[in-house]
Amino acid sequence: MTAKKNNKRIRVHFFLNSAPANQSSFSFKLKALKEIEGVGYAGFLKKEHAIRAINFFVFGKETDLQNFYLKKNKITMILTKTLKKCDKYVADSFTEIFVFPTANKFVLKNMKGVTGFSVWKHSICLFINPLQGWENSLTATIAHEYCHTLSHKHHFWRTILDSIIFEGLAEHFREQVVGGERSPWTKAITEKEAKKVLAVITDKLDLEDEDLKQELFYRDNKFKLWAGYTLGYYIVKKFLSNTKEKNWKSILKKEPKKILELSALKEGKRC
16 A cells, blocks of 8 residues: 655555456455554554455445556545645544545446545545546545544444434535535435434434444335435434534534434424
């Protein structure tokens, strides 16, 4: 992994700048992932957890291997420019960004070639395939994930409600900072349907239930794919409208339960 120290604000780590040959060779190379003080292994405490998560985002359940190269200078420029915009709303001290290529078919088909995650403060993992329009997708993704790094500074991310609220916050932060169209994962269901979903899961909001989280956000089974993202989007939209809150430093410190309460998004008596 090579690190590009662009300025005092960020450090970008590139793990391969071309398409992965296959999963076994990529997994072997991932063993070289180094621990960074205060960040761990790309945000994870244990290297094996980082390898498992990164492998999934690179390959997914289905893989579309193809030849491509990542333009390090262009990627770093986009990251730097976007984070400067983010800093106008909430400035962080330092961010470690880990960049990986991706051949994940779901990402290529549904995410315009770019996705990412943040499991700990000051750290973001990005997965890029340079499809047409990838630059705009990267801009939106980094703004979204940067908001997550800020949430990690103020809260533990454990419960179902945590995930719903933090995803909603990240999308509204992204829209305000860099603009762009509303993301498809915030349009999976209507507001009326979102209220019904909230009514169904009200008694489970305080649970640390990984299976329910998967159903809400990533599966198309009990709930529509991305239903959790859309629910969070509507809750935060109502919260921002009802409170007229503008200061993102203050917004990001609010407890998820308080944001839900002030949103007044509910369906019948169950909520």
